[in-house]
Amino acid sequence: MTTASFQVYDTTLRDGAQQEGMNLSVSDKLAIAALLDELGVGYIEGGWPGAVPKDTDFFARAATELTLKNAVLAAFGATRRAGVRAGDDPQVRALLDAATPVVTLVAKSDVRHVERALKTTRTENLAMIADTVSFLVAEGRRVVLDAEHFFDGYRYDAEYATSAVRTAFDAGAEVVTLCDTNGGMLPTWVGEIVGELRARTDVGPEQLLGVHAHNDTGCAVANSLAAVEAGATHVQGTVNGYGERTGNADLVTVVANLELKAGMTLLADGGLREAARISHAISELTNISPFARQPYVGASAFAHKGGLHASAIRVDPDMYQHTDPTLVGNDMRMLVSDMAGRASIELKGRELGFDLAGQGELLSRVTNRVKEDEAAGYTFEAADASFELLLRSELGQRPDFFTVESWRAIVETVPAGSAPPSVHAPDAAAVAEATVKIRAGGERHVTTGEGNGPVNALDQALRSALSRVYPELARFELIDFKVRILDTELGTDAITRVLTETSDGERSWSTVGVGPNVVEAAWEAVTEAYVYGLLKSGVEPRP
Numbered sequence: 001m002t003t004a005s006f007q008v009y010d011t012t013l014r015d016g017a018q019q020e021g022m023n024l025s026v027s028d029k030l031a032i033a034a035l036l037d038e039l040g041v042g043y044i045e046g047g048w049p050g051a052v053p054k055d056t057d058f059f060a061r062a063a064t065e066l067t068l069k070n071a072v073l074a075a076f077g078a079t080r081r082a083g084v085r086a087g088d089d090p091q092v093r094a095l096l097d098a099a100t101p102v103v104t105l106v107a108k109s110d111v112r113h114v115e116r117a118l119k120t121t122r123t124e125n126l127a128m129i130a131d132t133v134s135f136l137v138a139e140g141r142r143v144v145l146d147a148e149h150f151f152d153g154y155r156y157d158a159e160y161a162t163s164a165v166r167t168a169f170d171a172g173a174e175v176v177t178l179c180d181t182n183g184g185m186l187p188t189w190v191g192e193i194v195g196e197l198r199a200r201t202d203v204g205p206e207q208l209l210g211v212h213a214h215n216d217t218g219c220a221v222a223n224s225l226a227a228v229e230a231g232a233t234h235v236q237g238t239v240n241g242y243g244e245r246t247g248n249a250d251l252v253t254v255v256a257n258l259e260l261k262a263g264m265t266l267l268a269d270g271g272l273r274e275a276a277r278i279s280h281a282i283s284e285l286t287n288i289s290p291f292a293r294q295p296y297v298g299a300s301a302f303a304h305k306g307g308l309h310a311s312a313i314r315v316d317p318d319m320y321q322h323t324d325p326t327l328v329g330n331d332m333r334m335l336v337s338d339m340a341g342r343a344s345i346e347l348k349g350r351e352l353g354f355d356l357a358g359q360g361e362l363l364s365r366v367t368n369r370v371k372e373d374e375a376a377g378y379t380f381e382a383a384d385a386s387f388e389l390l391l392r393s394e395l396g397q398r399p400d401f402f403t404v405e406s407w408r409a410i411v412e413t414v415p416a417g418s419a420p421p422s423v424h425a426p427d428a429a430a431v432a433e434a435t436v437k438i439r440a441g442g443e444r445h446v447t448t449g450e451g452n453g454p455v456n457a458l459d460q461a462l463r464s465a466l467s468r469v470y471p472e473l474a475r476f477e478l479i480d481f482k483v484r485i486l487d488t489e490l491g492t493d494a495i496t497r498v499l500t501e502t503s504d505g506e507r508s509w510s511t512v513g514v515g516p517n518v519v520e521a522a523w524e525a526v527t528e529a530y531v532y533g534l535l536k537s538g539v540e541p542r543p
């Protein structure tokens with residue numbers, strides 16, 4: 001929402017859902033609507049009732065299942081068809097049946113679309129706008145008119161595009177949204193056109209010009225801001241920039257810019273501070289991985305890698321940050337890598353709960369070790385747990401839960417039937433067996449494990465030995481395993497890096513292993529994961 005004079009209008013559930021690969025259930029849409037309301041937007045466009053059956057259901061269920069405290073719902077649809085009365089057009093009636101306070105109509109404002117897509121006359125298109133808007137207003141609806149292809153249409157025939165806007169206002173529309181439907185505009189063009197349109201159109205005090213920008217030139221956010229700068233007071237967009245083709249203006253970025261840079265107050269209840277959480281929660285519901293480099297709310301938006309950056313940030317975070325991440329619910333993070341310096345290590349240490357200030361010799365040692373290990377193939381920015389264990393070993397604080405005497409793994413093929421058949425050779429199955437010898441709990445343990453591969457077999461054998469001493473280990477589960485060769489020109493002879501992610505059901509941690517042998521690299525990553533997991537479970541070491 002949303003002040004009386006400025007409207008924040010979300011179209012994630014309508015235009016966002018037009019993104020390739022997005023398929024939301026009605027329950028997903030209801031859950032997203034609740035999150036958008038929490039974010040504090042003023043308007044939630046729920047979909048196109050009467051055209052998309054799921055959207056018809058959404059509005060029916062929303063009436064009883066959705067309690068909104070900040071937003072109102074808008075139903076989206078088109079103006080009446082050519083040659084019929086608005087009240088007789090089933091699509092228009094379906095908009096009424098959705099029973100929303102706001103109805104948003106898409107209408108043609110580019111004369112080429114009127115003549116070639118709608119195949120009607122200039123006059124009839126204006127009549128379609130006037131009739132449908134006035135019909136809905138008479139039925140007690142607040143009407144937003146989305147002037148499709150407005151900017152392209154204005155550049156082609158400004159007079160006609162302007163007449164579409166005037167017609168909508170004259171018929172009672174509260175908002176006319178200027179759409180960059182093809183997303184081909186640049187900010188200067190948008191600013192000039194909105195300024196010119198305002199000069200040509202006598203927009204009344206209760207009438208708002210809006211903007212709806214697609215991102216095909218990568219300028220959707222900039223175009224939205226240019227329109228606002230030129231006088232638009234209703235801005236449309238989608239959370240995470242979802243939408244048709246390359247998407248819509250990312251509404252969170254637009255609003256964050258307007259609130260944090262232009263000093264406006266737009267979201268109800270200080271919703272901007274919840275933006276990162278809500279953006280990620282919506283990613284979960286859309287099942288589309290969050291984009292780490294997304295402005296403001298992305299995981300990397302305030303992540304610092306360069307040693308020089310860290311060194312200045314240690315003095316003042318503002319030196320390398322354009323704003324305070326907590327204002328959008330995000331966090332500053334330090335990344336440790338071969339680009340780290342002593343300041344990066346000190347700040348990362350602080351993030352992990354270690355006060356390393358003033359320990360110059362230790363910081364140099366850890367920095368050098370990180371650089372050497374990274375040169376050998378390790379990557380600590382993707383493996384925070386391995387970095388903490390490295391730091392602890394330099395501090396003399398790495399707990400000794402167990403010691404490994406030796407391990408071995410054998411892989412062999414057996415006739416199909418005794419194990420699931422191999423994908424490539426249906427008559428045979430590859431199976432693995434491993435033996436580990438470790439010391440833990442004051443005893444020597446020699447255990448074996450079987451698995452569908454050597455890592456799985458080693459993991460089984462290790463668990464079987466360790467769980468006798470550390471039953472807590474039963475909760476640990478490997479949830480991701482990534483292998484990469486580091487010197488591609490050597491092919492199967494290359495050094496291998498393994499990254500693992502392990503979970504205890506509540507949180508997860510990442511470790512890294514490197515070696516000329518993939519099983520050796522995996523063994524290192526897996527054993528480090530168990531050490532870290534036991535450490536964080538608060539288990540007393542019993543070596």
Ligand SMILES: CC(=O)SCCNC(=O)CCNC(=O)[C@H](O)C(C)(C)COP(=O)(O)OP(=O)(O)OC[C@H]1O[C@@H](n2cnc3c(N)ncnc32)[C@H](O)[C@@H]1OP(=O)(O)O
Binds near residue numbers: 015050081082108118
């Ligand atoms: C820019 C945007 O993103 S607008 C939103 C786009 N979203 C969608 O299209 C999703 C929902 N759409 C649908 O379910 C279907 O396209 C429907 C139900 C709307 C129409 O389906 P159909 O009747 O089978 O027509 P079809 O999709 O082939 O063509 C669209 C029709 O709408 C007409 N039309 C297009 N824009 C408008 C408009 N602003 N006002 C009135 N009619 C319009 C077209 O001229 C075409 O008419 P025709 O069938 O007489 O040629």
Ligand SMILES: CC(=O)C(=O)O
Binds near residue numbers: 148149182214
């Ligand atoms: C209305 C709309 O989604 C567009 O013109 O892009």
